Amino acid sequence: MTKPVRLPLHVLVLGGDGIGPEVTAQALRVLRRMQAKHDLPLTIEEQPFGNATWRATGSLMPAETHAAVDRADAVLFGAADSLGRAAMPAEERARGSLLSLRRRLGLFANLRPVRTERALDAVSPFKPQTLAGVDLVFVRELSGGVYYGEPRGIERDADGRRRGINTHIYDEDQIIRAARFAFALARGRRGLLTSVDKANVMEAGALWRQVVTALHHDEFRDVRMEHMLADTCALMLNREPRRFDVILTDNLFGDVLSDAAAGLAGSLGLLPSGSLSAPRPDGRRRALYEPVHGSAPDIAGKGVANPLAAILSVALLLRWSAGAEEAAQEVEAAVTAALDAGARCADIALPGEAALGTEAMGEAVLARL
Known part of the structure; x- marks a missing residue:
């Protein structure tokens, strides 16, 4: 796998909707702290994006934001609120959607690490012996599947009944590049790749299994590989x-299964993600880093959202885009130390425990850096 290169890095910050700006503000504080501490060659730019921007300018992503996306090496993203866009013209929704942003950046591999913190054993619904030592990562193919397939839409049949249509489609090139990335990642970890599909009922799943099997045989025989149906994977994430x-x-199963795995960590507010493109000539990938959680409009503006997923997304940015592994590990260790010391936001606080606000949790992490 191509190693990140320590080159000047242009980082674009898009807070987005709901709690996105709140948690991103704390993540940005951590990024700037690590930039100063490790003398990282970062250029950080902030631009408007989201529903508030549309209300102010008539566009989710104004021209200056589009231009900033084009020149960015990495994007630090907050959240997008699709439900709040129902009143917008369909063309504007599509132009400023997260899917269009991913496509514009050429992203295809979505990393979603899930690690358990012993300090949060009581928060998770699982037994401590089930949680101990959990350290896994999802590689979700991000450019194909049902989210992008055509035809799609809602139509009426001859009798006037509505029918919703979505198409699940993959070509073998999309599968190969995601699988090659995942095999290389597994080679540098514990050497096991679990390929998840529904080959028993879906032709695209059967192709997925065939392509992954062939790639394993041709290039990655040193990595252990197993196939697993998506429903079995859901069960085993709970049991073992x-x-x-x-x-x-794939895109759909990766979305659903990784969100379900948040129960292991204790909250969606703890899960970061990074989405990567193919390597460019300089060896670096364009990337977008964001917390897995959504915009949470019910708590937006209250200052109570958990910023740890956004802060841990900064750790991924430091590792994969800035080539700063030491800084990445320091951020992750600071989050663990804050949790070990009892720092809790409302989503991970037990009944009767004091809960920190968004900014206070950011301070708790910064204090340990």
């Missing part, structure tokens, strides 16, 4: 999550 190392799957 420690058995997993790298889980490779």
Whole structure:
């Protein structure tokens, strides 16, 4: 796998909707702290994006934001609120959607690491012996599948009944590049790749299994590989999550299964993600880093959202885009130290425990850096 190169890095910050700006502000504080501490060659730019921008300018992504996306090496993203866009013209929704942003950046591999913190054993619904040592990562193929397939839409049949249509489609090139990335990642971890599909009922799943099997035979025989149906994977994430190392799957299953795995960590507010493009000539990938959680409009503006997923997304940015592994590990260790010391936001606080606000949790992490 191509190693990140320590080159000047242009980082674009898009806070987005709902709690996005709040948690991103704390993540940005951590990024600037690490930039200063490790003398990282970062240029950081902030631009408007989201529903508030549309209300102010008539566009989710104004021209200056589009231009900033084009020149960015990495994007630090907050959240997008699709439900709040129902009143917008369909063309504007599509132009400023997260899917269009991913496509514009050429992203295809979505990393979603899931690690458990012993300090949060009581928060998770799982037994401590189930949680101990869980350290897995999803590689979700991000450019194909049902989210992009055509035809799609809602239509009426001859009798006037409405029918919703979505198409699940993959070509073998999309599968190969995601699988090659996942195999290489597994080779540098514990050496096990679990490829997840529904080959028993879906032709695209059957192709997925065939292509992954062939790639394993041709290029990655040193990596252990197993196939697993998506429903079996959901069960095993509940029963024996420690058995997993790298889980490779498609766009839809990756979305659903990784969100379900948040129960292991204790909250969606703890799960970061990074989406990567193919390597450019300089060896670096364009990337977008964001917390897995959504915009949470019900708590937006209250200052109570958990910023740890956004802060851990900065760790991924430091590792994969800035080539700063030491800084990445320091951020992750600071989050662990804050949790070990009892720092809790409302989503991970037990009944009767004091809960920190968004800014206070950011301070708790910064204090340990």
